[in-house]
Amino acid sequence: MSRTILVVDDQDELRLLISLTLQPLGRIVEASNAEQALARVADEAPDLVVLDIWLGPGASGLDVCAELRRDPRHATTKVILLSACGQQSDIAAGMAAGADLYVVKPFSPLELLDAVHGLLG
Template sequence: MTVAILIADDEPNILMSLEYLMKREGYTVHLARDGDETLAVLRRERPRLVLLDVMMPGKTGFEVCQEVRHDDAIKDTLILMLTAKGRETDVVKGLALGANAYMTKPFSTRELVDKVRELLGAA
């Protein structure tokens, strides 16, 4: 059985490229385009990991992260925040809200794949 990953981002080009990359690595991929859809997919599909953008319509990635950590049904979901918000205060906030890791855009695909493997291997 393959590991399921949710990619949550409001930018279609990022969704498409990350979906291709993660499928190529052998993962089952689900997509969400805003914070509310992200939470719905998390509760319905129960992916092991979510690649979570911070700046999305509706609920932000920070709000989604906080809600995930307070929901017993999905609180063990691994969260890797992927965002253009790279100030140290943003990184600290994301990790304080419960993200397992934080990567800023732009990032290399190799670096992302390595981080995903690291998170899933440690789980």
């Protein structure tokens, strides 16, 4: 069964690295900001969203995650939040927004693959 994974990051290089890392696990779609992310979720109904918390001006990854949890169509979509902020309060805020997992940057590609395997089976 092919899975769809949405990769959301405002940094092109990191989005590409994440996409290439996860490509063997399914079909990858990308977004660079919150508005694009929500549109891709509506269009693609991904199995997983890998979502940076900082997405530049406008809504954050926390906002996107919370919006997904409020929408019954996407409330069970798996979400991995990525952030350079690794304080316990940051992680707690990410989990409170509805993330399934919070990964602190920098991370290794193998760490991300393990996290995705853990969520998607």
